[in-house]
Amino acid sequence: MASLPGELTVRSGRVKYARRLATRAFRESSGEFLAEGPQAVREALDIEGATLEVFATSTATDQHADLHAKAEAAGVAWNVVTDDVVEAIADTVQPQGVVARCIAIDQTLDELLATKPTFLVVCAHIRDPGNAGAVIRVADAAGADGVVFGGDSVDPYNPKSVRATVGSLFHLPIVIDKDLSAVIVRLQGAGLQVLAADGGGVVGLYDAELDLSAPTAWLMGNEAWGLPAEVQSAADQVVAVPIYGKAESLNLATAAAVCLYATAQARA
Numbered sequence: 001m002a003s004l005p006g007e008l009t010v011r012s013g014r015v016k017y018a019r020r021l022a023t024r025a026f027r028e029s030s031g032e033f034l035a036e037g038p039q040a041v042r043e044a045l046d047i048e049g050a051t052l053e054v055f056a057t058s059t060a061t062d063q064h065a066d067l068h069a070k071a072e073a074a075g076v077a078w079n080v081v082t083d084d085v086v087e088a089i090a091d092t093v094q095p096q097g098v099v100a101r102c103i104a105i106d107q108t109l110d111e112l113l114a115t116k117p118t119f120l121v122v123c124a125h126i127r128d129p130g131n132a133g134a135v136i137r138v139a140d141a142a143g144a145d146g147v148v149f150g151g152d153s154v155d156p157y158n159p160k161s162v163r164a165t166v167g168s169l170f171h172l173p174i175v176i177d178k179d180l181s182a183v184i185v186r187l188q189g190a191g192l193q194v195l196a197a198d199g200g201g202v203v204g205l206y207d208a209e210l211d212l213s214a215p216t217a218w219l220m221g222n223e224a225w226g227l228p229a230e231v232q233s234a235a236d237q238v239v240a241v242p243i244y245g246k247a248e249s250l251n252l253a254t255a256a257a258v259c260l261y262a263t264a265q266a267r268a
Helices: 013-020 024-030 038-045 058-063 065-074 083-089 109-114 129-142 159-165 180-189 229-234 252-267
Strands: 032-036 051-057 077-081 098-103 119-124 146-150 174-177 193-197 216-220 237-240
Touching (some): 013 083, 024 032, 032 038, 038 065, 038 159, 058 077, 083 098, 109 174, 129 146, 146 180, 174 180, 180 229, 216 252
Parallel strands (some): 119 216
Antiparallel strands (some): 032 098
């Protein structure tokens, strides 16, 4: 059953609780996060048990009757609230009127490797939440088996990251593991070649000697300073995306898209 408009206010305990999920520390301690917007909420509701409750304005409830019905069918509380409540919870300046409180769905590296993945992306110390979400979305589109956030990377459950995935966060396994060196060793031990994407690589993305049809994990580095020397050294090869024009480099999300789609094509 949906609650009545006005039952919850910005001072209500549940609303204050949801607002706290804007901080990484509270997300990590609670094991919860927020999914904002109808597409993200739709994807969250498709995963059994992932959605704890939904906050939606009267207008959004009317506009997205399918989501309301899906939530009720799943036994998920649908709270009809005033605009100021959604604005208090949401991360955007002009929210789309619907926000879900969800349980974190990441898994351990052991769980991911148990599925015998052959196509992975490893985010190494990336800091921008929009880029993190874009990489997840590209990985999903390219058919990757999962995304690993290693080292001091941004939290993939950051509201901006979740929004940038446009629902892809719910489509493929996500791993958060700060021990990047151990992640690389584990992936190599599982039979994946670990390729570091870097403009200074001696091997080109389209060089004949590079076999992208083999089980592969791509290392994508920090937006400002790329991949540290020790990370590049741990990789099996350092691969450069060719620049044909005068651009100094590609941004992280674009480089990830080029590398992942080249791999997807080689695997097709």
